Amino acid sequence: xxxTYSQSxxxxxxxxxxVSMKIFMYLLTIFVITQIIGSALFAVYLLRRLDxxxxxxxxxxxxxxxxxxxxxxxxxxxxxxxxxxEIKSRFEGFFKDILVNKxxxxxxxxxxxxxxxxxxxxxxxxxxxxxxxxASVLQWAEKxxxxxxxxxxxxxxxxxxxxxxxxxxxxxxxxxxCSNQDASSQAPFMASLCLRSVxxxxxxxxxxxxxxxxxxxxxxxxxxxxxxxxxxxxxxSVFVNVTDPSLVSHGTGFTSFGLLKL
Numbered sequence: 001x002x003x004t005y006s007q008s009x010x011x012x013x014x015x016x017x018x019v020s021m022k023i024f025m026y027l028l029t030i031f032v033i034t035q036i037i038g039s040a041l042f043a044v045y046l047l048r049r050l051d052x053x054x055x056x057x058x059x060x061x062x063x064x065x066x067x068x069x070x071x072x073x074x075x076x077x078x079x080x081x082x083x084x085x086e087i088k089s090r091f092e093g094f095f096k097d098i099l100v101n102k103x104x105x106x107x108x109x110x111x112x113x114x115x116x117x118x119x120x121x122x123x124x125x126x127x128x129x130x131x132x133x134x135a136s137v138l139q140w141a142e143k144x145x146x147x148x149x150x151x152x153x154x155x156x157x158x159x160x161x162x163x164x165x166x167x168x169x170x171x172x173x174x175x176x177x178c179s180n181q182d183a184s185s186q187a188p189f190m191a192s193l194c195l196r197s198v199x200x201x202x203x204x205x206x207x208x209x210x211x212x213x214x215x216x217x218x219x220x221x222x223x224x225x226x227x228x229x230x231x232x233x234x235x236x237s238v239f240v241n242v243t244d245p246s247l248v249s250h251g252t253g254f255t256s257f258g259l260l261k262l
Contacts, residue, residue, distance in 0.1 A: 122169075123149045124161050125258035130250035131158075138175070138240045138248065140257055147258065160196065161259055162237035168262045171205070172227035173240045176254035177247040178219035179210070190243045193226045198235040205230055205238070221249055229262065 125147040126140040139158050142148060148155070152164050163169065175191040193206040206226040232238075240257055242248060248255055 120152065121149055122152045122163065122165060122167075122261035123147055123259070124153045124155070125256060126155060126161070127252070128248065128250045128255035128257075129158060133246045133248075136241050136243070136245060138242060138245065138255070138257070144252060152261075153259065156237060160237040160239040161257070162235065163232050163259070163261075164234050165261070166233050167231070168229055169232050169259045170227065170229050170262060171238055171259045172225070173257045174223055174225050174255060175240065175242060176221050176223045176249040176251075177210075177242075177244075178249060179222050179247075187243065189224075189247060191224050191226065192241045193228075194239055194241055195230070195232075196237045196239065198233060219249070221254070223254070 125145075126142055127144050127146060129139040129141040131139050137159050140155060140161075141158065142155060154162050154164075156162050171193060173191070173193050177189050179189070188209045188211040190207060190209045192204050192208075194202055195205050196202050206228055208224045208226055210222055210224055226240075238259065
């Protein structure tokens with residue numbers, strides 16, 4: 001009797017890279033990454049070093065140029081006259097450019113100050129006007145030696161000086177009058193410096209009086225002076241009031257009125 005049997009097929013072995021190969025690839029990857037990072041850092045260092053070397057080279061060239069200038073000024077025979085002239089012209093041109101740029105910068109700064117940074121001067125000076133000898137408020141005119149610095153102060157209706165900027169102002173007035181009336185029948189001659197606010201209210205800032213009245217038929221001129229520092233607001237104005245406008249002298253330089261912003 002013949003016995004038959006079947007032999008089982010061999011078991012398949014799983015194929016794959018060995019462990020040593022995996023370790024090698026892992027180390028190779030780390031090495032490549034390290035090389036890339038190192039190369040990048042070295043490139044950055046090299047660029048910075050090149051910039052530093054360039055700066056040192058420029059500084060060295062400037063030093064050599066200055067030494068050459070000194071040798072040219074001393075008349076060193078080792079340098080030719082042509083080279084010295086060329087070097088001097090370059091040196092003078094360099095400083096000329098610096099001076100021109102500095103001058104242009106200075107002009108620009110002055111222009112900026114004049115355009116808005118610098119506060120404009122506000123001043124006015126007017127003289128009396130003999131157009132009316134009955135109104136108690138004196139009349140003024142822009143004639144003769146008058147001053148109206150800019151549009152920040154104006155003469156309104158010929159009577160009052162109005163300002164458009166707030167601040168401290170020195171306000172003054174000189175009134176010259178004739179004292180040729182009978183002392184027994186005339187009250188003291190008085191002059192007042194008054195302020196009119198934006199709202200329209202009025203108040204006296206300064207007042208002066210003179211009781212020296214002469215009975216002479218000739219005009220004996222006397223002057224009264226008013227002046228002080230006051231704060232004014234935009235739109236406010238000042239004017240001069242007298243008790244008897246017929247006595248006021250309107251000759252050149254006798255009666256005047258003005259202000260100045262401090």
